[in-house]
Amino acid sequence: MDRAPGPSVRLKLTLSYAGFLLLAGALLLAVVWVFLLRYVPDGVFVTPDAPGGRPGVFVPNRSDLQRAFTPRATAALGFLLVLGLVGGWFLAGRVLAPLTRITDATRLAATGSLSHRVALPGRGDEFRELADAFDGMLARLEAHVAGQQRFAANASHELRTPLAITQTLLDVAREDPDRDPRELVDRLHDVNARAIELTEALLLLSRADHRPSTRARVDLSLVAEEATETLLPFAERRGVTLHTSGDTTATSGSPALLLQLATNLVHNAIVHNLPDGGTVWVTTSARPGTAVLTVENTGEEITPQVVATLAEPFQRGTGRTRTDHAGVGLGLAIVQSIAGAHDGSLTLTARPAGGLRVTVQLPAAPPRTGP
DSSP states (O other): OOOOOOOOHHHHHHHHHHHHHHHHHHHHHHHHHHHHHTTSOSSOEEOOOBTTTBOOOEEOOHHHHHHHHHHHHHHHHHHHHHHHHHHHHHHHHHHHHHHHHHHHHHHHHHTTOTTOOOOOOSSOOHHHHHHHHHHHHHHHHHHHHHHHHHHHHHHHHHHHHHHHHHHHHHHHHHHOTTSOHHHHHHHHHHHHHHHHHHHHHHHHHHHHTSOOSSOEEEEHHHHHHHHHHHHHHHHHHTTEEEEEEEOOOEEEEOHHHHHHHHHHHHHHHHHSSOSSSEEEEEEEEEETTEEEEEEEEOOSOOOHHHHTTTTSTTOOOTTTOOTTOOOOSOHHHHHHHHHHHTTOEEEEEEOTTSSEEEEEEEEBOOOOOOO
16 A cells, blocks of 8 residues: 655654653752742842841842743753754664564565565564464475465376376277277276366365354364274275274364364275275374364374374375275365365374274364253
């Protein structure tokens, strides 16, 4: 927004300092003047002759005091004005120096340089708190932008793969017109289904990053049961046994997103499991101020280095992918985004016997009031 130019903050502070100092000096001189007037006669006064014939002493009156006091008081006020302007300008510059550093950092950030930090030295004060908050904001923005860039690059790569496969299949079909078209249609159908699955996952991930506008009371135990019942046929086909247990665990949020969170966790635990005879445990528990959903699954052993990357988009984990249903690598990324949108957290832990333990902690819903 364009605004008319005006005096700088430093000039305003300088004038404020000088004005206050001038006012304080004027009040002090006024008090001195009033105090002196109480003891100075209005007319001419001469003391009586002293013993020994010495003449009396002439005592100055108010007019004499005014003639002597006014020029000196005026000079003192002028000195205070100059001192206030010079000292105020210097002090204002010292006070506003941290603000100048923050302004420079803001301008650098506006040009896209998010790696710059104010790093304001000194003890904690209002400017130091502002600088630290600004540095924290820059750090979060830098991490967010870097994550978005990685996500865009990975998404482009993942979306390009089905398109490239489709192009290859069409080229082969054009060069070999006698080839059975049913085989081409089946393969194109599979590739297109994977592209649709990836696109829907990307759309869900973009929606999951936003906080729900309306929150409702949600029982995580019921959400977990619904997710396991929905995926029970899928688990039976893959030879995986599902176990659900836990107490009533209430939180607040979007029922649809929380159901998607639980469904993704259970689906991920089924897919990345043992080839046969695997097990998935889904439990809910209530802690002071926290609602917890835990999903564990058997499977191959996972190193801590791999576990640290599983929540990243398109990270499937070496040795965890089943060739018949690899997924798009966004399941845990979506879970982390939904948990973050509900002020919660996602914790991944490798099980010593193999497999993964996923823990989602959400703020507990406030107790019900009324009947």
